[in-house]
Amino acid sequence: MYDIIISNGVIIDGSGKKSFSSDIAILNGIICQINKNITGNAKKYINANNCYVSPGFIDIHTHSDISLYIDSRGMSKIKQGVTTDVTGNCGYSPYPVNNMTSKAHQSNLNSIYGEEIDWDWSNLNEYRKCLENNGLGINVAPLVGHSAVRSTVMGFEDRTASLDDLRQMQFLLEESMEQGAFGFSTGLTLPPSAYADTDEIVQLTSVLNKYENRFYTSHIRAWAGFHKSGVEEAINIGKNCKVPVQVSHMAINDPKHWGEADQVIEICENAVENGFDVTFDVYPYTASSSGFSQCFPIWSQSGGLDHLVQRLKNPITRKQIKDDMLEEGLFRGWPWMWDKLVVASVNNSNLQEFEGLNFESIGEKLNLSPIDAALELMFLDNARLRILFFYRTEGDMKSFLTHPLGMLGSDGLAIVNEGILGKGKPHPRSYGAHTRVLEKYVRDENLLSIENAIFKMSGQIASRLGFKNRGLIQNNYWADICIFTFDNIHENASYDDPHQYSDGMDYVLINGELILDHGIPTGTLPGKILSA
DSSP states (O other): OEEEEEEEEEEOOSSSOOOEEEEEEEETTEEEEEETTOOSOEEEEEEOTTOEEEEOEEESSBOOTTHHHHOTTOHHHHTTTEEEEEESGGGOOSOSOOTTTHHHHHHHSSSTTGGGSOOOOSSHHHHHHHHHHHOBSSEEEEOEEHHHHHHHHHTTOOSOOOHHHHHHHHHHHHHHHHTTOOEEEEETTSTTGGGOOHHHHHHHHGGGGGSTTOEEEEEOOOOTTOTTHHHHHHHHHHHHHTOOEEEOSOOOOOGGGTTOHHHHHHHHHHHHHTTOOEEEEEOSOSOEEEEGGGGSOGGGGTTOHHHHHHHHHSHHHHHHHHHHHHHHOBTTTBOOOGGGEEEEEOSSGGGGGGTTOBHHHHHHHHTSOHHHHHHHHHHHTTTOOEEEEOOOOHHHHHHHHHSTTEEEOOOBOOOOSSGGGGOSOOOTHHHHHHHHIIIIIIIITOSSOHHHHHHHHTHHHHHHHTOSSSSSOOTTSBOOEEEEOGGGOBOOOOSSSOOOOOBOEEEEEETTEEEEETTEEOOOOBOOBOOO
16 A cells, blocks of 8 residues: 555656656655556555656755744745755854844844744754744755854954864854754855855864765855855865865856856866866846845944944944945945845835835935935834845856756745735745746746756755755655646746745645645645754
8 A cells, every 4th residue: 555656747857867757656755666557556646647747846045944933834935846945055044043142143144034033942953843843844954054153153243263263163063063964054245154264164164074965055255256256265165175065046246247157167167177076056037135234334234233223323334334335336346236226125014115116216215315215224124124136147147057067046935925924025036936947948948958957956956965865756765746737837926026826836745745736735744854
């Protein structure tokens, strides 16, 4: 007696190999047989006629750490076929923390929902227990973030780490590795991670060397002109520590360097040719999104967001911030294109009228210059303002997406379109990144074959994470599976109306349990926080 038999499907196994027709039998959450015309009894039969059957997608770059605590269903991902989110990216994991710094780190966590709740954990094991006790709609593969480690030891001070600081940070990093973290992430434009020099990152990343399959992933120093040197720094850190490297959300944001994707890729290719393990992820949009705070002079961010608010409150300090921003440019040299900077979400409900507007339009409404309007909104929103940056090109993105070293990561969150998680106008990537690749770049534009696209969403990422029994349709692997009608795949989310679930997923199984049945959520919560 099987639990589930999936029959008549076209299997795309996640390895990049050509599709084939077969049935699949599942027992106790595990794929136990892949053959044509499987016979035997099952508790449930799924007829996958005219459907593709693939591994559940693994999102290599997410910020679902807190959103899954607020609402564990993760529906924005499930409706796309995502069955595992990799969390703790860009230096921001919600652990380790201590009583002295947890509030500052909580407000600084660049998931906008971090400040809305109290945390009941201090390390990865406690975080795992808390979320699994709540139930999880999807699997989570956690990383440990540099900002969390640094703030726990050093607070939010802009200073060089002492030897004692380094020893304490190494201890916390090692503790997280022992508790199952898959890797170590940095966010090198995001304080307090941004306060670290390369030597500090090397000293910390070296901890990973004694653990199998752990990797270093970096939101690089993406300052103006750093699109190549930032990647080189990440690779050199990995080489020095003998640790694989994942470059996060690869992009060219500086308009002076649009069209140089191939030059950045060449740096990675040269490293691979010399025997080094480096890959990167990309999301399929021409806009990025983050907290607006990281666009401010680095000195003004010292101490955390509450300190930034106090600096904005002081007219003299606010003028200094403004002068420095205008002199430095965005990210130390990008041009300020105020019509391309759009408010995504606000924390202060009194400011909701500005969501979806660019700073040029906001300035006109407030009778202020765009930069003065931006500074005023940041002050009124307690520095929690999140924006969209329309600073990328489709051509560069496609170069990264189609390259063999590139894989898909949304940089989004597992959310639902109701309650606190359904507020604002966030980037549509949380609802549509994987759907968009299948619909736009596979079906409509033939930019990728479906086998290659699914490889970039499953098997390739499973290999980076060191999964030995997930990410492929293979015997004795966990049954994280998507079944979908290809012609029905459709991204509904947009920048104007982002809280729209994708269409086209007929069935989704996580750990052998149906979480989507005929496109309808079953209400089950079979997800796990995985351990490396």
